[in-house]
Amino acid sequence: MQRSLLESTLRVFSRKWVRRTIFSLAALADALQFSSDYLAAIYGKINKRHKVFLNHMLHIGERDLSMHADCTEIGYGGSAGHLYDVASIVPYLVPWLQNRQDVRFNLMADSFVARFFHSLDCSRFRYFPTGSIYRYYSFLNKLHIGIAPLLDIPFNRARSDVKFLEYAAHGIAPVLQDIEPYRRVVVHGRTGFLFRNSDECIGYLEMLVRRPDLGKKIALRARNYVQKERMMVSKVKERESFYLSLLSSRSDRSCTGDMADTIWEQVACTNGARVEGRYVLLLPSDYELSMRAGYSELACGNAERAYQHFLRAAKEQPEQYLPYLGASQCVPPGPERIKLLKKALRLNPGSTMAKLLLKGSDFF
Numbered sequence: 251m252q253r254s255l256l257e258s259t260l261r262v263f264s265r266k267w268v269r270r271t272i273f274s275l276a277a278l279a280d281a282l283q284f285s286s287d288y289l290a291a292i293y294g295k296i297n298k299r300h301k302v303f304l305n306h307m308l309h310i311g312e313r314d315l316s317m318h319a320d321c322t323e324i325g326y327g328g329s330a331g332h333l334y335d336v337a338s339i340v341p342y343l344v345p346w347l348q349n350r351q352d353v354r355f356n357l358m359a360d361s362f363v364a365r366f367f368h369s370l371d372c373s374r375f376r377y378f379p380t381g382s383i384y385r386y387y388s389f390l391n392k393l394h395i396g397i398a399p400l401l402d403i404p405f406n407r408a409r410s411d412v413k414f415l416e417y418a419a420h421g422i423a424p425v426l427q428d429i430e431p432y433r434r435v436v437v438h439g440r441t442g443f444l445f446r447n448s449d450e451c452i453g454y455l456e457m458l459v460r461r462p463d464l465g466k467k468i469a470l471r472a473r474n475y476v477q478k479e480r481m482m483v484s485k486v487k488e489r490e491s492f493y494l495s496l497l498s499s500r501s502d503r504s505c506t507g508d509m510a511d512t513i514w515e516q517v518a519c520t521n522g523a524r525v526e527g528r529y530v531l532l533l534p535s536d537y538e539l540s541m542r543a544g545y546s547e548l549a550c551g552n553a554e555r556a557y558q559h560f561l562r563a564a565k566e567q568p569e570q571y572l573p574y575l576g577a578s579q580c581v582p583p584g585p586e587r588i589k590l591l592k593k594a595l596r597l598n599p600g601s602t603m604a605k606l607l608l609k610g611s612d613f614f
Contacts, residue, residue, distance in 0.1 A: 280496045285410040288430055301492050305412045306482040310473065311387060311420035322459045325356035325393040327378075327386055328413070332399075333363060334425075335406070339399040340366045342448040346455070353459055358389045359586050390420040394465060395458050397451075400427040411435050414442065415480055418472035423465040425454050429498070441472040535568040544576050553580040571597035577602055 263269065271451045273296055276282055284290040284298040294300050326336065336359070347355050347370055357364055358378040367375050378389050390396070396417035400406045407430040408593035414432055417424040424442035436442040443458075445451040458465040519523050522535040534542070544559035557580035564573035572595040588608070595604040 281492075286408065286431065287434075289408050295513050299496075303485070303489060303492075304480065305410045305415060306480050306485050307415055307419045307476055308482050309419075310477055310481075311391060320352070322353050322395065323356055323397045324353060324397060324455065325389070326397050326399075327356070327358035327389055329380075330360045330363070332359070335399045336363055336399050337366060338401055339397070339448075339451065342452060342467070343397075344398060346452050350374075350459070353455075356389070356392060358386060387416075387420065390416060390422060393417075393420070393422045394462070394469075395455065396422040396424050397455075398424065398426040398432070400429050400431070402427075402429050407431070414472070415476055418442075418469070418476045421469045421473055423458055423468040424472060425451065425458070437471075440468070441475055442468060535566070537563050537570070540566060541572060541576065544573075548576065548579060556580050569597060571595075571604070573600055575601065575607075578607065 259461045278292075279297060280299070282293070282297045284293070284300060284302045285305055287302055290300060320468040328336070343355070344367060347353060351467050354374055354376060355367065355370065356376045356378065357367065358380060361377075361379060361535040364377045366375075378385075380386075396413075396601035398413040398417070399483045400409070409431045411431045411434075414424050414426060414436060418441065424436065426436060426442055426444055428444035428446045428466070432442070432444060436444055438444050443454040445454055458468075514530075517523060517530050517532070520532065520535070521537070524531040524533055540563035544556045544563060547553075547559060557577055559575045560580065564577070567573070574590045574597070576582035578587045578594065581587050581590070591604050591608045595601055595608065598604070
């Protein structure tokens with residue numbers, strides 16, 4: 251069921267018109283922001299005005315690096331997009347874990363990823379369902395060693411080094427795949443270990459298990475690096491200067507005085523907005539949460555549940571056409587689907603998707 255969500259996402263972004271739309275919007279934007287030099291080198295040509303801002307951490311996790319434990323806790327947490335990365339280490343990681351009585355593997359991922367470790371009993375393996383970023387950080391605080399497998403493919407080379415940052419910020423010794431996102435930031439043997447194959451991966455894990463003092467030193471150095479070089483609070487001025495330069499170059503779109511106050515009030519009163527001093531944090535609104543849940547259920551084949559989510563979204567924002575467009579895909583071809591599509595088209599006469607779906611219906 252979860253695999254269908256991945257396949258659905260792949261189908262969407264494999265469509266040429268979707269990719270063309272993304273590139274067109276990127277070219278029209280005032281500027282592009284990249285999270286790595288690798289991405290900028292590939293896609294910077296789309297928009298001559300672009301900037302690289304590395305990922306940064308908002309806070310350092312509380313952790314007693316002097317703690318001792320009878321069992322070394324090794325772990326990994328990641329999204330479903332890392333399915334094949336995790337699968338790549340299973341053939342050698344699982345046998346190693348089965349032969350160690352002083353090591354336990356912790357996994358926070360989708361349930362179907364946990365099936366890779368079904369042969370491990372509860373003394374060697376613990377599974378944690380995915381959740382909020384705060385639950386993820388709580389999960390990290392349980393680990394001594396963090397592993398990050400990453401197949402050497404173009405998509406992975408374009409990823410950021412955020413996994414290293416998360417491990418380092420929470421006092422975890424990182425053991426990472428020797429690939430682009432980590433090569434430029436990890437000092438091998440000092441702030442982490444980079445493995446190229448199964449023997450190196452198991453070798454570094456063995457070393458850290460046998461020498462917990464080394465793991466603590468590695469974790470402390472990595473943590474110090476993040477605290478000194480990769481904290482958002484120390485980089486926010488650089489980002490602010492870049493954004494302000496965009497405003498000054500587009501004076502026709504800038505706003506000051508009463509207009510700015512009006513916009514602030516409108517944004518601050520938006521559903522889901524959280525005001526903290528001079529800043530507004532825009533959390534997902536009830537409408538957005540319902541739409542996201544509807545699309546997720548639909549991608550997993552749960553049409554009835556998806557339909558209920560889309561109806562809730564329509565109730566939250568009755569002037570929006572997307573809930574009706576989504577709901578039309580939850581019912582079989584027939585009068586009800588036609589009714590929903592026509593409702594969507596009335597709300598947004600320019601909806602190409604609604605027109606195509608209507609035209610393709612045998613009942614039109």
